[in-house]
Amino acid sequence: MSPHPSSSVQQAREALASRLRDIRLDSGLTKRELAVRCSWHESKSGRIENAKTPPSDADIRAWCAACGAGEHAPDLIAANRQTEAMYVEWRRLQRTGLRRLQESGATLYERTRQFRVYCSDVVPGFLQTPGYATALLSAIAVFRGTPDDVSEAVDARMRRNSVIREGDHTFAIVLEESVLRYRIGDADTMAAQLGHLLSAMALPSVSLGIIPFTAERTVWPMATFTVFDDRRVHADSLDAAATLTEPGQVDLYLRAFEGLAGIAVYGAAARGLVTQALAALDG
Numbered sequence: 001m002s003p004h005p006s007s008s009v010q011q012a013r014e015a016l017a018s019r020l021r022d023i024r025l026d027s028g029l030t031k032r033e034l035a036v037r038c039s040w041h042e043s044k045s046g047r048i049e050n051a052k053t054p055p056s057d058a059d060i061r062a063w064c065a066a067c068g069a070g071e072h073a074p075d076l077i078a079a080n081r082q083t084e085a086m087y088v089e090w091r092r093l094q095r096t097g098l099r100r101l102q103e104s105g106a107t108l109y110e111r112t113r114q115f116r117v118y119c120s121d122v123v124p125g126f127l128q129t130p131g132y133a134t135a136l137l138s139a140i141a142v143f144r145g146t147p148d149d150v151s152e153a154v155d156a157r158m159r160r161n162s163v164i165r166e167g168d169h170t171f172a173i174v175l176e177e178s179v180l181r182y183r184i185g186d187a188d189t190m191a192a193q194l195g196h197l198l199s200a201m202a203l204p205s206v207s208l209g210i211i212p213f214t215a216e217r218t219v220w221p222m223a224t225f226t227v228f229d230d231r232r233v234h235a236d237s238l239d240a241a242a243t244l245t246e247p248g249q250v251d252l253y254l255r256a257f258e259g260l261a262g263i264a265v266y267g268a269a270a271r272g273l274v275t276q277a278l279a280a281l282d283g
Contacts, residue, residue, distance in 0.1 A: 135185030209264030219259035
């Protein structure tokens with residue numbers, strides 16, 4: 001079971017505090033000596049190490065510099081900045097309905113030049129038809145008990161998704177073959193959605209790969225994620241939306257995407273898998 005977002009924030013704070021403590025211990029400094037070098041009271045060093053006081057960016061820079069470990073500062077600062085935003089409860093995002101959630105990402109989509117998307121469960125929002133999006137968002141609204149604004153949310157999603165045809169954006173998308181087989185909506189809805197995937201493969205901005213059931217796995221199936229311009233990752237779970245910006249974490253997802261893309265098929269082979277899924281709808 002996924003941890004509650006608030007507990008995950010505290011765990012992230014404690015992890016950052018532990019890393020700072022390790023840096024101090026590795027340098028051989030006491031908390032008092034560190035405080036002298038940083039020009040603050042010794043109690044502040046203790047509060048930071050015990051995750052009682054979140055450090056500022058300047059505190060982290062001073063800490064690392066005092067310990068002769070300045071090279072660690074950028075990753076630690078990024079981790080510190082993302083802690084509060086790392087887990088945003090879906091309930092809070094969705095409390096006024098799903099439309100607001102769709103609109104909240106519009107600015108990020110517009111400014112992102114390169115998207116890397118991996119999906120193991122549903123067709124990514126970029127490539128959803130109105131019918132598929134309606135079936136999916138309706139199920140989400142019922143499950144979460146959010147206000148019924150599915151029609152408005154679908155309209156917002158379609159407006160947001162105009163980035164796939166407009167502007168200077170590129171999309172590298174990898175799907176598990178299972179995405180083609182999971183029945184979201186009725187057979188007609190799925191047929192339209194699969195047909196739309198075939199059309200999307202012809203878009204110059206889109207590279208669409210599919211990992212076949214029969215592929216020999218070098219990277220295991222994992223939860224859906226999106227990488228924005230090699231700087232930000234959105235990774236979703238049932239209870240929360242994780243936003244990751246620490247360079248080390250982003251690099252981990254980039255390496256995962258590279259591995260997943262490497263076992264996907266493209267072009268005629270990918271179209272063949274979509275066509276097979278379409279044919280199976282008549283079975």
